[in-house]
Amino acid sequence: MSHARQSPTSFIITTLIAAVTAAVAAASSAALSLPVWAMFIGWIAFFTRGMNTRSAFENLACVGLGLTIGAIAAFSLPHVGSIVGPRLALPVVVFVVALLVVAMRGMPILNNLLGYFLGLVAWFAAHLEPSTESLAHLLGASTIGSAAGWVSHYMPARIVKPS
Template sequence: MNTTMSRNTYVLTTLIAAVTAAGAAAISLSLALPVWAMFIGWIAFYTRGLTLRAAIENLACVGAGLVLGLMATLGLQALSGATTPAVALPIIVFCVAILVVSLRGLPVMSNLLGYFLGLVAWFAAHLEPSLESVGKLFGAGTVGTTAGLVSHTLASRLLRTPARAAH
């Protein structure tokens, strides 16, 4: 591929990603979802696979990470009466880490980064521990994963077309 084609490919891919990100941000705002959490889903898409199936699996791992974050928060609340945060937090983190790191060996949903992205999103959001909060973050992640898939697929398809026409 010549330098001009490389530059054109680079610019086109960049523009597609920027337009897709702007659209995903607008959708997130219109649905009252946190835009930053939308990018968690976008990052999850690019962790592995770059296919629809992998996107669903990666997003499911993020969702499971969110649920584990919710459970960790509830566990911390339950332990708060029995011990200090300095004791409770390491216990909860140990339990969550043992579970998450163990899940990497599953034949499906083995995306360790996806689980941790879900946990990070949960704790970064500082939302009340509820299924509604999980749903809000998962919804934002879904918008982001979809945007990543659309951006990747559209760029791949558009970039294949000029290459065939040039030859």
């Protein structure tokens, strides 16, 4: 969705497609009782890098792993607190999570650090109990957003032909 060297018509069409896509994605999320804000997590993840179909899946997978790591962290907080005390539980868990996630940036694939952090932010912003259902809820919304990002990136090129 770059605006560099776009004609005014192309710029307007790209903008309209993105707006319509966002509206459809928001309506779809709401209709499925998914948080609309979490849909935008997936949209943002699509644009973090690659902006192609393969990268869309990889970026979304990193969000999903970030969500999962967040759920595991939330689940482990009371257990870690019983060992190190309630004041140290959060810093200890955050240290371990950050160590893991930042180290994962060195993997050959699924190395989108921003995707992992988007998943973590989404998990903790949602304030949900750690469960498979909660993970599916947030990942479903993020998937809609990632698909919407893909559509808003690829549709303008299909509509606006180079002159």
